Amino acid sequence: MTANIRRLVLAGLGTALSACATKPAPPVELYSLGMSRAEYRDYKKAKADPCASSEPRWLADELTTVNGAMARFLRETEELSNLDAPGHARKLALLREATESLPPIMEVHRYTLNRLKDCGFRNTGAFPEIARRGRELLGEVEARFEEGPKALAAVALRDAQRQWQAEKPEREAAARRTWCPPNPQMGQTDLYYARQEVNGLKMWRFCDGHLVEQRADGEPVLIQPDGLTWRMRRRIKPQSYLDAARNYPPAEMDRLPTSLPTSGQGAAKKSSTPSGGPG
Template structure:
């Protein structure tokens, strides 16, 4: 009787240990990035051993993630070239990846680490899957490490392009605000000043004159066009240069430079 009980207990214990040693496979997760998709399992997160997985499934899952990462790396290789035709599309892909890809990279790294402990790690395509996976993890993380700077630069370019497109309207509004319908030649009234993207500044006067100053150079006077002899005698360049020099610096229309806008009120 005691012998029978012992056998029953040992059988139950063996069954329990077997159940603990072999956990069910974690559920399949579906991930989409841009036009790419990959199905994978988070073995580490589920406290499951990838070595217990069906080898064909594990092969397919790791290969799918490798493929997605390869397409991401290749699909963002023109980020440093704003003139590339696909640059805007690649920026959007990077923005999407920044929000969702890090978790997938961590899971993939854990799965590859688990594969390295499996008895079949050197069989079939697994060696190449592991090698390529480690390579792609490094490349994808390097790309994500650049994302903050790349996205900030892209946002700045967009803001500067918008600023440039809206410049004529701002100039027209300023002219209508500060100039009379028939401005007198020689009055040297500045109605608008703008700093260009290259750093040079131009002061515009109601009578059509301008003062232009390239970055690091002295300002020069540009007289209005189509002046007759009598009007030309009224134009005194020093007055225009002085008016430009005295124009409030804070009122110069400047392009966005990526810095945070200054608060109108002092910080507490």
């Protein structure tokens, strides 16, 4: 009788010690990204075993919600490289948000999926598909993050190009105010502004109203202003304008921005310095 009581006491102590050794499941935490919501438990931070401290159905639900949040993020950030895709600005905003907030959740998810391999129920129910899909999504999200810098740079360049187009008249007017005298003399080849258009057309503007144009596949041509008198025409030497245009430093022509700074700050730079008066 005494031996039986001793065995029962020892068995009870073993059960109690085993229960104490298994830490309770950590509290449920909430994560939101855009319109997505996910519930998860940080077993790594709590130093808890997901196999022993969590109900399998709870664990399956938690892993599924995180998988769902990652899958929705991927769907809602498709076509990042297509700047004309519908809702592209919204996609970029979601990408920026996810880049900041999602990696820590992914680390928790990766840890739990790795620990799932040791669970006795790992091959039951939906767990095999949950684990497979989770590992797949982790790789796809990381790949999407790698697309982010290129997409952001492309948007910055497009915005800089639009700004360049919109501000052309003001840059030209500012150059004229800076480099031209109040009363330009006809026949004086004071070149104040030069620009190369997107289609390759080059133009050089002179203070007396003359313009030299050169198409991408042609030779420079002098265009005279309207209303010239016979006396004015006598002072004009066409070759002088063509020579001035030819000698203008190409690097100082006003051109569409075509590249981004190596600093990666997202602000576009011009492929050459904007035109500003005699070279």
